[in-house]
Amino acid sequence: MKKLRERLLVLFFCLFTLVCCAAGAKLAERASDASATAAPSETTEKYIKWVDFSVTYQALNDAMELDIKTYGTPRHLSWIDTLAYLACKNGGHWSGYKRSQLDKLVDALGEDMTPDMLMSENEYYSFYKKAYGAVLSGLVGEYTKAAPDGNGGIKIIEGYGLKAYSPIAEGFWFSHYDDFGDSRSYGYKRRHLGNDLIGSIGTPIIAVEGGTVEAMGWNRYGGWRIAVRSFDGKRSYYYAHLRRNKPYSEGLKIGSRVKAGDVIGYLGMTGYSTEENVNGMTVPHLHLGMQLIFSEVQKEGNNQIWIDMYSLVELLCKNKSTVIKDAQSGEYKRVYDVFDSSYPDDMRRLTTVAASAAEDGS
Numbered sequence: 580m581k582k583l584r585e586r587l588l589v590l591f592f593c594l595f596t597l598v599c600c601a602a603g604a605k606l607a608e609r610a611s612d613a614s615a616t617a618a619p620s621e622t623t624e625k626y627i628k629w630v631d632f633s634v635t636y637q638a639l640n641d642a643m644e645l646d647i648k649t650y651g652t653p654r655h656l657s658w659i660d661t662l663a664y665l666a667c668k669n670g671g672h673w674s675g676y677k678r679s680q681l682d683k684l685v686d687a688l689g690e691d692m693t694p695d696m697l698m699s700e701n702e703y704y705s706f707y708k709k710a711y712g713a714v715l716s717g718l719v720g721e722y723t724k725a726a727p728d729g730n731g732g733i734k735i736i737e738g739y740g741l742k743a744y745s746p747i748a749e750g751f752w753f754s755h756y757d758d759f760g761d762s763r764s765y766g767y768k769r770r771h772l773g774n775d776l777i778g779s780i781g782t783p784i785i786a787v788e789g790g791t792v793e794a795m796g797w798n799r800y801g802g803w804r805i806a807v808r809s810f811d812g813k814r815s816y817y818y819a820h821l822r823r824n825k826p827y828s829e830g831l832k833i834g835s836r837v838k839a840g841d842v843i844g845y846l847g848m849t850g851y852s853t854e855e856n857v858n859g860m861t862v863p864h865l866h867l868g869m870q871l872i873f874s875e876v877q878k879e880g881n882n883q884i885w886i887d888m889y890s891l892v893e894l895l896c897k898n899k900s901t902v903i904k905d906a907q908s909g910e911y912k913r914v915y916d917v918f919d920s921s922y923p924d925d926m927r928r929l930t931t932v933a934a935s936a937a938e939d940g941s
Contacts, residue, residue, distance in 0.1 A: 626873035626874040626877075627706070627709060627710055627713075627871075627873045627884075628873075628877075628882065628884070629884065630710045630713070630714070630871055630884050630886060631671060632710070632711075632714055632886040632887055633671075633672070633673050633887060634662060634666075634673050634711075634890055635673045635674075635676055635890055636890040636893040636894060637676065637678070638662065638665060638673055638676045638681075639658075639662075639890055639891070639894050640894060641678050641681050642658035642661045642662050642665075642681065643658045643719060643741065643894070645658065645661060645681065645685070646658040646661070646719060647719070647739060647740050650739045651739070653690075654688070654690065656685070656688075656694070658715065658719060659708060659711050659712045659715055659716065660693070660694040660695065660708065661681060661684060661694060662707070662711050662715075663694065663698075663704055663707035663708040663711055664684055664694045664697070664698055664704065665680055665681065665684070666703075666707040666711070667698060667701050667703050667704050667707060668680060671703075671707075684697075709873075710871075713813045713814065713871045713873065714814070714869070714871065714886060714891075716811065716813065717743065717788045717789075717809050717810075717811060717813075717814065717921075718741065718742065718743040718788065718891075719739075719740065719741055719742065719743075720739065720742055720919075720921070721737070721738070721739050721742075721920065722737070722738060722739070722740070722742040722917060722918070722919060723735065723736070723737045723917070723918035723919075723929065724736060724915060724916065724917040724918065724929075725914075725915040725916050725917075725929060726915055727915075733915070735929065741894070741895075741897055741898045742839060742898070742917070742919065743787050743788050743839055743895055743898065744785050744786065744787055744788075744839050744840045744895060744898050744899065744900050745785060745787075745892070745895040745896050745897075745898060745899045745900070746776065746784060746785050746787055746818065746865060746867050746892065746895070747776060747778060747782060747783075747784070747785065747846075747865070747899070748782065748783040748784075748785050748842065748899065748900050748901075748902045748911065749899035749900060749901045749902065750901075750902075751778060751779070751782040751783065752778060752779070753776045753777060753778040753782070753865075754776075754777050754778075755774055755775060755776045755777060755889065755892060756889070757774070757887065757889040758771055758774065758775055758889075759771060759772070759773065759774060759886075759887035759888070759889060760887070765800065765851045766799065766800060772868055772885035773817065773819075773866045773867055773868035773885070773888065774866075774867050774868070774887070774888045774889050774892055775864045775865070775866055775867075776846075776864055776865045776866075776867060776892065777862055777863070777864045778846045778863060778864060778865065779846065779863060780822055780845075780846060780847055780848065780863045781822060781845050781846065781847075782845065782846040782865075783842045783844075783845060783846075783902050783911040784818055784821065784842070784843055784844040784845060784846055784865055785840060785841065785842060785843065785899075785900045785913075786807055786816070786837045786838065786839055786840065786841045786842075786843050787807075787816050787839065787867075787895065788807070788809050788814065788816065788839050789809070789810055789836070789837060789838045789839045789919060789921075789922055789926070790807040790808045790809045790810055790814075790816070790836070790837065791807065791808050791810070791834065791835070791836050791837075792805060792806070792807055792808075792831060792832065792833055792834060792835045792836075792837065792843075793806050793807070793808045793815065793833065794806040794833065795827065795831065795832070795833060797855045797856070798819070798850070799850070799851070799852060799853050800819075800850055800851065801817070801819030801820060801850050801866060802819060802820045802821065802826075802847070802848075802849025802850025802851070802852070802857075802859065802860070803819075803820070803821040803822070803823070803826035803827070803844075803847065803849045803850075803856070804817065804818060804819035804820070804821060804850075804866075805817075805818050805821070805826075805827060805831070805843060805844055806818075807837060807843070810921060810922065810923070811921075812872060813871065813872060813873075814869055814870070814871060814872070815869070815870040815872060815878075816867070816868070816869055817866070817867070817868035817869070817870065818843065818844060818865060818866070818867060819850065819865070819866040819868075820846075820847055820848055820849055820850050820860055820863075820864060820865060820866050821844045821845060821846065821847045821849060821865075822844070822845040822846060822847030822849070823847055823848075823849050823856055823857070823858055824856065825845060825909075826844050826845060826847060826849070827843065827844045827845075828841075828842050828843050828844060828910060828911075829908065829910055831843060831844075836923065836926060838916070838917055838919070838922070838926065839917060839919070840900040840913050840915075840916075840917055841900075841913055842900070842902055842910075842911045842912060842913060845911075846863060846864070846865050847863060848860035848861070848862065848863040848864065867888055867892065868885055868888065869885065869886050869888050869891075870883055870884060870885050871884040871885075871886060872884075900913050900915075901913065901914040901915055902914060916929045916930050917929070
């Protein structure tokens with residue numbers, strides 16, 4: 580009997596040990612799974628997922644002029660910083676903006692303070708600075724460009740200011756209104772994610788900013804379209820409804836690099852058709868859109884960020900590209916080239932059309 584008890588105790592101890600080992604392994608497995616699940620959330624890149632860019636033309640213009648005026652001084656005020664400050668003060672709503680708000684900021688900063696210092700404890704300032712920086716960072720800066728010398732020739736000038744261009748070439752009319760967010764129903768019901776610029780078929784379309792052609796060809800909604808990604812990767816400009824039969828400037832293809840002010844295509848009315856090269860629009864116009872990319876996962880799919888460009892288009896009218904038409908090819912080319920130190924090395928050069936081109940008009 581005694582030996583039986585001893586054997587039972589040994590058997591019980593063995594069973595208990597096996598149960599504890601199994602439970603420990605299960606807990607370790609769960610801990611490992613939990614760790615694997617938690618890891619992505621801990622290492623996932625944090626990026627902005629939504630931007631409402633409703634800055635008015637007046638606010639953009641005032642901030643840009645202050646930026647240009649103070650450039651090269653100890654109190655240089657970037658328009659991105661001042662607009663971020665104003666957005667915080669107005670709760671992101673711009674309908675009540677007044678120039679006096681900007682003047683008060685200048686007074687508050689004094690000689691030594693910066694907007695970053697003044698807003699260091701504001702939880703929204705860094706968001707607006709990143710968001711507005713993504714929209715505006717390539718539009719104002721130093722430039723070197725060719726320009727008319729007043730005597731029928733060309734001179735080279737250097738400066739600081741608006742270096743992005745109107746999407747419509749100089750000498751060609753267009754009209755537009757703020758139609759961002761309007762309803763569209765072709766194919767499916769959706770919001771309009773751009774600004775329509777009504778003009779004449781064949782009007783030269785200009786690259787707003789330098790960059791790389793990342794998409795072109797036919798799309799049932801946009802017709803003949805082209806997308807240019809800014810060199811810093813933050814913005815993708817979308818130009819749609821281009822001209823039937825001859826939508827693009829000669830030689831352009833995916834991967835081509837363009838300068839701000841280059842002719843990239845021609846206004847038309849293609850699209851709204853599953854059949855290629857069809858004028859499905861009722862009014863000739865350019866659809867212009869800007870997509871912001873804070874992470875490449877936002878480039879396609881349902882998480883895209885498109886902004887209202889109406890006020891920006893108004894501002895860009897301050898800088899239009901002069902073009903000339905080649906009599907043989909019918910192609911339009913820019914007259915005055917630009918140099919930008921932020922461009923790739925092989926694009927940092929100035930080449931201009933003959934000086935007499937400036938007198939030829941468009």
